[in-house]
Amino acid sequence: MKYLPFIFRNLFRKKTRTILTIGSIAVALFLFGLLVTIETALNAGVDVAGVDRLIVRNKISLIMPLPFSYQDRLRQIDHVSEATFASWFGAVYQEPKNFFPQFAIDTDTYRTVYPEFEIADDEWQAFLADRQGAVVGRVTADRFGWKVGDRIPLQGTFLSGTWEFNIRAIYDGSRAGDDESQFWFHAKYLEENRTWGKGMVGWYTVKIDDPDQAVTVTKAVDERFSNSAYETSTETEQAFAAGFAKQIGNIRMLIMSIGAVVLFTLLLVTGNTMAMAVRERVPELGVLKTLGFGDMTVLFLVLAESLVIATVGGALGVGLAKLFTLGGDPTGGMLPVFYLSTGEMLMGIGIAVFVGLAAGSIPALTAMNLRIVDALRRV
Amino acid sequence: MAIPFSYNVRSIAARWKTAIVSILGIAGTVGVFVAMLAMARGFQATLIASGSASNSIIRRAGSSSEMDSGVSLDQVRVVSDAPQVARNSEGVPLSSPELVVIGAFQLIKSGTDANTQIRGMTPLVLEVRPTVTMAEGRFFEPGLAELVVGSNAVQTYRGLELGSNVAFGGQDWKVVGIFNAGGSAFDSEIWCDHTVLAQTFNRPNNVFSSITARLNSPTDFGAFKDALTSDPRLTVQVEREVEYYAKQSQMVSTLIRVLGFLVAFVMAIGAVFGALNTMYSAVAARAREIATLRALGFGGGSVILSFMFESLLISFIGGVLGCIAVLPLNGFTAGTMNWQTFSHLAFAFRVTPGLLVAGIIFALFMGFVGGVLPAVRAARLQVAHALREL
Numbered sequence: 058m059k060y061l062p063f064i065f066r067n068l069f070r071k072k073t074r075t076i077l078t079i080g081s082i083a084v085a086l087f088l089f090g091l092l093v094t095i096e097t098a099l100n101a102g103v104d105v106a107g108v109d110r111l112i113v114r115n116k117i118s119l120i121m122p123l124p125f126s127y128q129d130r131l132r133q134i135d136h137v138s139e140a141t142f143a144s145w146f147g148a149v150y151q152e153p154k155n156f157f158p159q160f161a162i163d164t165d166t167y168r169t170v171y172p173e174f175e176i177a178d179d180e181w182q183a184f185l186a187d188r189q190g191a192v193v194g195r196v197t198a199d200r201f202g203w204k205v206g207d208r209i210p211l212q213g214t215f216l217s218g219t220w221e222f223n224i225r226a227i228y229d230g231s232r233a234g235d236d237e238s239q240f241w242f243h244a245k246y247l248e249e250n251r252t253w254g255k256g257m258v259g260w261y262t263v264k265i266d267d268p269d270q271a272v273t274v275t276k277a278v279d280e281r282f283s284n285s286a287y288e289t290s291t292e293t294e295q296a297f298a299a300g301f302a303k304q305i306g307n308i309r310m311l312i313m314s315i316g317a318v319v320l321f322t323l324l325l326v327t328g329n330t331m332a333m334a335v336r337e338r339v340p341e342l343g344v345l346k347t348l349g350f351g352d353m354t355v356l357f358l359v360l361a362e363s364l365v366i367a368t369v370g371g372a373l374g375v376g377l378a379k380l381f382t383l384g385g386d387p388t389g390g391m392l393p394v395f396y397l398s399t400g401e402m403l404m405g406i407g408i409a410v411f412v413g414l415a416a417g418s419i420p421a422l423t424a425m426n427l428r429i430v431d432a433l434r435r436v
Numbered sequence: 437m438a439i440p441f442s443y444n445v446r447s448i449a450a451r452w453k454t455a456i457v458s459i460l461g462i463a464g465t466v467g468v469f470v471a472m473l474a475m476a477r478g479f480q481a482t483l484i485a486s487g488s489a490s491n492s493i494i495r496r497a498g499s500s501s502e503m504d505s506g507v508s509l510d511q512v513r514v515v516s517d518a519p520q521v522a523r524n525s526e527g528v529p530l531s532s533p534e535l536v537v538i539g540a541f542q543l544i545k546s547g548t549d550a551n552t553q554i555r556g557m558t559p560l561v562l563e564v565r566p567t568v569t570m571a572e573g574r575f576f577e578p579g580l581a582e583l584v585v586g587s588n589a590v591q592t593y594r595g596l597e598l599g600s601n602v603a604f605g606g607q608d609w610k611v612v613g614i615f616n617a618g619g620s621a622f623d624s625e626i627w628c629d630h631t632v633l634a635q636t637f638n639r640p641n642n643v644f645s646s647i648t649a650r651l652n653s654p655t656d657f658g659a660f661k662d663a664l665t666s667d668p669r670l671t672v673q674v675e676r677e678v679e680y681y682a683k684q685s686q687m688v689s690t691l692i693r694v695l696g697f698l699v700a701f702v703m704a705i706g707a708v709f710g711a712l713n714t715m716y717s718a719v720a721a722r723a724r725e726i727a728t729l730r731a732l733g734f735g736g737g738s739v740i741l742s743f744m745f746e747s748l749l750i751s752f753i754g755g756v757l758g759c760i761a762v763l764p765l766n767g768f769t770a771g772t773m774n775w776q777t778f779s780h781l782a783f784a785f786r787v788t789p790g791l792l793v794a795g796i797i798f799a800l801f802m803g804f805v806g807g808v809l810p811a812v813r814a815a816r817l818q819v820a821h822a823l824r825e826l
Contacts, residue, residue: 073712073716074713074716074717077709077712077713077716078709078713080705080706080709081706081709081710081713084702084703084705084706084709085706087702088699088702088703088706091698091699091702092699095695117537117539117540117604117605117637118537118538118539118540118551119538119540119551119778120503120537120538120551120778121537121637121638147500147504149500153500153683154686154687156687212498213498214498214499214500214504215499215503215504215505215506217496217497217498286638288606290540299548300548300549300550303543303546303548303550318464318468322460322461322464325457325460326457326458326460326461326706326710329454329457330457330710330713333454333717387694387698392691
């Protein structure tokens, strides 16, 4: 601890260089935070998928509907504790770029199956009481400045006409990765007003009482409906979300590999600068040794300097990344889940410290092994 | 008087270790910048190539894409009878009513299912879209459960090779041909007879997703659109095919662009910091040289110019290296999901000369920002003081 003033003096000797080096590390770690966030966003749903939920869709593809009558038949299957359904609505608010997912939900069962969405009880009751009511996620509500009580017109796409909704509740996710961009309304409202496709729903979500039975239930569901007009394909919510994320395909892999290369380059640049700073001071280190400072002390002094730079830069970068993600999705609706977790922040700082150690260790070792005569000769 | 440029070139050569670090930083930044834009460009180009200037696409008014549109057979007849629609040698109007649905097929790469567009039509489509050619096999026979598969789809999905049998929607299909649509979005699709497709997918017969009509000339579009939209029998929207596909590419290419710019911007800051560090240490290390130059009579302006040149040269080399590094990406095929149609689409990167120029300009900009402050510091050195450092 008594060396602290000495280390700081050294850091402030070349202010510009210290600031620039801290800046480079901060930028690298900011980028790291950003990439991790994008990765999380593109993988949205996989991490928060319920282990006790299965998605039942039409075997042909997700856009093909299933009959309403399947709800009761699903409930009869062993280990199924509840079955709820939703339909994709896909209407447009003002213009197509204002995209957010809209689901017509079964209001009786939806919250039992999806307990992670938090809604105030009085708001939920108000929603139930209003056939034109809608519940909207916090992110979407903030995006368009909607408040409870607002009347929202949506332009139908595959179901034509203008559909009006009253915002009755705003929901929050209880975990950081929950999707807060959805818009729910009464399936009954859709059913009463749709001109075609009556009696059909988009897909079912089944809650099971024992996650270990997921495979058995999956098979049981698909067997139950095989050879019917509407065959099903059932998978765990996690597999469903992962399959969805995989469709985003190479783009994700490309962004990530590009990012990794970039991070590596930036860190290399930074490491080199730090090594350069030590190299310049070789004669000084010789003086220190002449005065009687031990090899280990010199090693510690050099390493500490590099560590301080790396840690300060890393914390700064990760902190900025966190601030940036708090500002929300920069693409306007394409990445609804946009956050940086504490674990990932700590990992970022860990990387910075590692770089500090790695970049400092070679010059520090050189400094430790320095022979006084050689070092002083360079004065 | 200007300091000879060879002085800077030789200085860079003398301290190549630090120069290489800044060159690498700038090369990486430019590479990522160009690669991301090439990806967005390629995605867009793939969709835009799907449209033809002479073709118009007719969908139900209010629908956002073919996926949520619907047009009945009577409407198809009204549209086909419009005088602007071209006719073939037998006098048949060149309009192609098409039914688009999505089927889930297994990706070869990951083994998971991806959504594929399946397009039902009549063989007349080959005259409406003359750019589509058969690469292998033959086109499907009307009324049979036969498939022709796009050249990208064959490589993307499992079990779609020529001659194989495919089961979906409770029907066994046979792949009878592979078609080539010139790298457009159709290459990621599967085509078949529309009546068989409607039956398999429990769709009402004679309801289509869209009509693609070939006009006598691209200039007829205005009259054609006015005629259709004012016709009381129709509730449709009419678009040039090119514009329709440009819109379809918007969401994903915006996403790639925003992310690309964001990452490139952050990296640029990092690279500028690197360049600043290199240039500052160059100035510090050469304080004596600079003072000597000043003592010889070179003015402050010449020193600034000289150091700016050095910084720009470093960034230029970095920019060129970055561009060279991403050149092999040109033509690289990637696949992603197009949110707007909810289906998987293969596309190729496009590294265009325009993007390369943009990359070099970006590099020079970074060099300028990274060089200007150190150059000013160099010019401000106290000559007497700096000479004393000998």
